[in-house]
Amino acid sequence: MRDPYEVLGVPRDASEADIRAAFRKVAALHHPDKNPDDPRAHARFTEANAAHQILSDPQKRAAWDRFGAAAFQPGGAAAGGQVFVQVGLDGLFGDLLGALGIRTGERGDIRERVTVSFEQAASGTRKTLHYDCRELCSDCDGSGGARGAEVSTCSACSGRGRVRFQQGLLPFAVERPCSRCSGRGRVAASTCAGCRGAGLRKVRRSAEVEIPAGIESGASRIVEGAGHRVRPDRAPGNLEILIEVESHPFFTRVGDDVVCKVPLTFAQAALGSEIEVPTLDGRATLRVPPATQPGHVLRMRGKGIVHRVRGGRGDQLVEVGIEVPTELTERARELIEQLASELGEDVQPQQRTFLEKLKGWFG
Ligand SMILES: [Zn+2]
Ligand SMILES: [Zn+2]
Known part of the structure; x- marks a missing residue:
């Protein structure tokens, strides 16, 4: 399903009038009557219609803004039917299912943070990350049933694996994985002893993370397939590693430049001098020219952070x-x-006070 804003060509903050006008334009352009020979026109017209239905209804629009395409099952909104929101295990019901020990996310993605020092981010490093992961129980291959136990269709979800219900806070029906069968659709007469029926086991894993030189705080890296494996019929999720760079007592980063403040004495600034300053490469000597004023910025070329794309380094200011x-x-x-x-x-x-001078200055 395409982004309705994109379909109508309007910005995210478009007013109701803008949306109406854009819809009229797009719909007129793709009206099937006007394009009898273009089979795609019908699809575009339908798409514009669906986009307009979402964006012209404040509740549906809010649902799109919050959940994106996941909020709308195909055909649901376009057909004028009930807007339908799917919430994964990580969503509103994460807590509910967390009580069952299955807070794993439907796709099995994991997010972890890795903190690196300012220097490590500047020059690059490797880090080993340890994290908890769920994988299929090897005793029951993820079914949750004891070996040889009789398996029947789950009565709570009629084997669909998902249940739908009206949730008080939301203006639309919500679907979530069935908690009785953990979304599997089937239940065994007796549960697996190894995982107490969850079908999953917690394992401790580690991942080696390459931190490239010059990485910025907030960057992330994805290790495909290193997430949870929650269903035997699905591939494991991904591990997303968010990188946080610690602040530094002397340095701040501006682009690829490192900025630091250095106090000089009056004599050093007036006469000029050579001073020692901290840099990413250790101590370095900086020549301060005579008559340097407070707030002046002296540039040390090539002492900054590695350019991630171009190579080379920024400066220290x-x-x-x-x-x-x-x-x-x-x-x-x-x-x-x-x-x-x-x-x-x-x-x-005693000769002349500052206040007197000030008076003279104002005239
Ligand atoms: Zn098991
Ligand atoms: Zn069920």
Whole structure:
């Protein structure tokens, strides 16, 4: 089923009037009467009709926005019938089924997080992830029944494996896997001792995760087939690994550049100096030119993060701060006063106060 927004060519935040106008246009274009020789026109017309029915009904539109195509069984909405929402084990009823120990997701996908340090993300690394996974019980091959036990059709779902019911919060009927037969449609007269009838067993697995240099927080990697295997007739789900990059005490990342703040003394900034700064490669020397101002950014080329596509590295950007001494000896104070007078600065409060100067400045 195609995205109804795409079918009508309207943005996600389109108003009701926009949707109506777009529908009229698309429907007129593909009306079967106007396209007697094009067999696809009929399909397009039907599609536009279905899209309009979803988007013009606030409840159906909300269902699409929330669940996507899964909310609409083929033909359901287009036929004007009951809108039909399928909720997987991970959905609204995850908790309900979690009580049965079957919180596995219908497709068996698993999501895990892997945390890497700022440096590891910058230079790349390998991580071993340990995770819990469910696989078919080897005693009963996932049937949940004892070996040789008589198997009959589940009476709760009439063998469909799914049950449909009206859920109080939702304006439409909801379907969920049958909890009596765990979606299998059949039940055995006596249950398997190895898995207590669940058909599944929890196993601890590990996966080796390649973290490429330059990866950003929020990136994910998918290991196909490394998820749960919840049904004998289906392939196992995937393992999705979300990568989180820890923050760093000195560095932040902007694109492929590493930004850090370095405090200089007044003398270092005024006279110029060579200072040591932390970089991803360890300590490095940075030349500070004379008359460097607070807030100036000094660039260290090639000290940033690896470009994931182009290769090469970004830069390190050093933002300069100026530290003002908080405690002065008598001599230091005198020297600064002398310096100020040499620079023509008026720092003697008894001569002229700041407020007076301010008055003069405003005129
Ligand atoms: Zn078993
Ligand atoms: Zn059932």
